[in-house]
Amino acid sequence: MLTVSLNEKEGIAILEPHGSLSAEDFTSAARIIDTYIEKSGDLNGIIVHVKSFPGWDSFFALVSHLKFIKEHHKHVSHIAMATDSPLGKFGENIASHFVKAEIKHFSFDELQTAIAWIKE
Secondary structure (H helix, E strand, O other): OEEEEEEOOOOEEEEEEOOOEOHHHHHHHHHHHHHHHHHHOOEEEEEEEEOOOOOEOOHHHHHHHHHHHHHHHHHEEEEEEEEOOHHHHHHHHHHHHOOOOEEEEEOHHHHHHHHHHHHO
């Protein structure tokens, strides 16, 4: 399950995975984020907030995740990875070559610092 909390005033979406990610998780997240983008314009940031990365429940879920990134990265200026998973640092170093957004890694406990970084 993927919980999406959208702060419309700040234009920040916080994505919190709870267990393996499914294709439906990304479809649901896209509905929420696309509605905001259509109404208010681009997001200031997305924060992925998870202690350790749970993985995907299927190959189709991985493909859905990549499609979500492809369709949304041009509408987001900042991506924060607030996680203690080694994938957070990996994401900061590798994903920056494929997405328009500025990406930064924070520890799981630095959620408020990640929000402040996006708001700067």
